[in-house]
Amino acid sequence: MAAVKLSVRNLSKSYTLHPVLDVKELSFGDHGLEGLIGPNGAGKSTLLGLLTRRIAPTTGEIDFETEERTYSLGDCLAHDVARLGLIKTNQRIQNFDSLTIRDSLRLAAVSPARETLRSIFRGDQTDAAVEAEIDSYLAEFPFSDPEGYANSGGEKKLLDILRCLIARPRMLLMDEPTAGLPDDLTQKVMSHVTKKVDAGEMTVVIVEHDLELIWSYCAYVHFLSEGELLFHGPPDKVKENRTVAEKYMGL
Numbered sequence: 001m002a003a004v005k006l007s008v009r010n011l012s013k014s015y016t017l018h019p020v021l022d023v024k025e026l027s028f029g030d031h032g033l034e035g036l037i038g039p040n041g042a043g044k045s046t047l048l049g050l051l052t053r054r055i056a057p058t059t060g061e062i063d064f065e066t067e068e069r070t071y072s073l074g075d076c077l078a079h080d081v082a083r084l085g086l087i088k089t090n091q092r093i094q095n096f097d098s099l100t101i102r103d104s105l106r107l108a109a110v111s112p113a114r115e116t117l118r119s120i121f122r123g124d125q126t127d128a129a130v131e132a133e134i135d136s137y138l139a140e141f142p143f144s145d146p147e148g149y150a151n152s153g154g155e156k157k158l159l160d161i162l163r164c165l166i167a168r169p170r171m172l173l174m175d176e177p178t179a180g181l182p183d184d185l186t187q188k189v190m191s192h193v194t195k196k197v198d199a200g201e202m203t204v205v206i207v208e209h210d211l212e213l214i215w216s217y218c219a220y221v222h223f224l225s226e227g228e229l230l231f232h233g234p235p236d237k238v239k240e241n242r243t244v245a246e247k248y249m250g251l
């Protein structure tokens with residue numbers, strides 16, 4: 001898969017007279033696996049919502065460059081953005097109570113042309129390769145009942161990540177993906193994600209408060225504070241930056 005790039009210019013979001021985000025210029029996609037960090041209230045989740053069109057911007061342009069063409073996301077709805085291959089994990093755990101783990105993964109793997117309930121759950125239309133991929137995920141990642149339902153918060157968090165992966169994103173935005181996961185499962189998830197990035201299957205942006213995870217896995221890091229992008233660079237340079245140390249790391 002060819003590289004993709006997500007770029008913004010003069011992107012802002014205000015509620016009444018209160019500005020929450022004002023990013024003059026930013027791009028993701030040049031470094032494989034990138035991190036986005038900043039204190040609580042910095043505007044990180046708002047930025048991801050704007051990029052995926054779940055939130056309408058006050059001003060600005062968003063371009064998603066693929067191997068076919070460059071798409072202006074300003075005219076897109078959230079489901080249009082997902083179909084282009086720009087997918088975001090959920091910060092808040094989603095309710096999976098109505099579907100089994102396997103059916104949740106099947107639903108995520110369905111192509112746009114087959115997005116009807118009838119086509120999704122007809123067994124004769126379920127691709128054997130999809131079932132094999134689901135089997136591999138269920139063998140690799142632990143669920144108390146792989147053929148049943150995701151019960152705990154950790155299982156629902158893991159299922160959300162796997163649903164995004166099986167949808168084959170071109171770029172995956174991961175919003176605090178490992179919150180609520182034990183350390184060993186966090187390492188397993190990140191190892192799997194890194195392999196996909198290294199194989200050129202997707203690029204990834206991670207929003208995370210776990211700085212050790214950011215320093216360990218990200219090739220490039222962006223620092224956001226009070227709605228503005230203040231610094232970006234390789235992890236070692238970001239750690240050494242005085243503004244980052246003072247505003248976020250408490251040093």
